[in-house]
Amino acid sequence: MAIIVEKPGVDGLVEAVAALRDWQSEGVAWQLHPGDLGWFWRSGAEATAAAVRIWRRDGRILAVGLLDGADLLRVTTAPDVRRDEELARRLADDVIAPERGVLPAGKVSVEAPKDALLQDLLPGHGWQVDEEPWTPLNRDLSEPVKAPDLRIETIGPDKAAVWADVIGAAFDGSTFTAGKWQAMAAGTPYADGRCLLGYDDHGDAIAAVAVWSAGPGKPGILEPMGVHRDHRGHGHGKAITLAAAAALQELGSSSAALGTPSSNVAAVETYKSGGFRAQPEVWDLTRG
Template identity: 55%
Template sequence: MTMVLSTPTAGQVGDAIAALREWQHDDAPMQLHPGDIGWNHRFGTAETAAVVRTWRRDGRILAVGMLDSPTLVRMTVAPDAFRDEDLARRLVKDLSLPERGVLPEGTVAVEAPRGLLLHDLLDEEGWGVDEPWTPLFRDLAEAVEDDSGVSIRAVGLEQAQDFADVLRSAFNTTRPTREYRREMSAAPFYAEARCLGAYDDQGNPTAVVTVWSAGPGKPGLVEPMGVHADHRGRGYGRAITVAGAAALRELGSSSVRVCTPSSNVGGVATYKAAGFTAMPEIADRIRRV
């Protein structure tokens, strides 16, 4: 049986998305989600295809990875392949050898769900663990009630500057631009996403969220959620997160999940206030040089 590692063309990214959608279910550990690729689409169609990796055996996709940065790959595998030894050993080689085109030399990291045989093999190769992250989960079986009184609006292309302004402030970065919103909406799978904004009484944007469905009966994802620095501590983060959960329920999602650094105490508290339950901490695997 032949295992093939490849980087898809822009037209082939849909195959990776389809596999990720199929693999999502409420009992699965936190893992790469179609929405992660959707959010990456803010950089453009070709740029998104260039950071995706697939591993196929006899034509079937068994693993999907996405380079979140040149030194960090986020990945998951088919549910029936979590303990597949041939796949795990191939992944270790491809992740360890720069010439395979996944990760470079030097210090690199891998995000992969709990339970993979890959983790056991990385232990044997001397890989360590990085800083802890907290996965959070909210069931959407019951109606999502919003009692905040906060004005929530859809954030379309006309509000692209609001989207960028809030994210720049929330994450203390200059990177988000108006183009983020346009490129994100150009993704072929954006029809199953919602972008929302919270506004104060003067009409100023205070918080934004984008949520991504993986299809009816499957968990949705929050990616990203941010509160403008000038409006923190006033309940806008909770309100926009609850609104995002409600939007996912309308799309048919069975639950909603998110993962944030455990050091982000305020973020964890906001998600808990929005009805999320914190799950056991997880950590990326890291090879330090």
């Protein structure tokens, strides 16, 4: 049967998350994680469903994509079909043609695993490597994680506003609110997620992070992590990163991973100080 692409609807999101969860494993190229859908869920279930695309063949999910904004498609595939020519050509056709409804006309980007055949096909259709590289970072969790020099709390709904305030003060232009935390926490991926707050000696919340497991023995991710702008330069980024790694270890994750723009040198160094190792840079593909 031919490969079809579909919008899953709210009910179908559970299936998409399950597929992404199943595909995570050590030693495979950086790919879309169920936690990425979990963080997007802050906009609500309906908005998340509208941003997700699923490619199937004979009923089986082969690929899942997330429209992370109007001009970026983050897509990954089941590990065994990364070089499947039929799938790669269908993906390429869908992202090239605006009338397919996957990406709009104009300047757009695609993030895909570096070993996916899609990476080889798009440059032949006017796509090029983006100028801005990303640095994936990874920390093995087979050994105990050193306790951070910071009081850490795993929060619930009662601290949603505090967590939102710290995230808002960590990222310029952030629109995150307690309501968005509630929406995120209601999402399917948050069953494997945790939100942490770090407090200074005065009892002020000064750092926040969300961690997302994909199940025992699988890589987990950090998304997002931030330190309040008024409390930077004191090692709090390293401390909350260590806390995130410890939380993922408690959830059974085999490793902790994340990606950040290579140009954000301070962030890369912060993660390194928390025991993360930088992996080879990756680039999106862009058109326009």
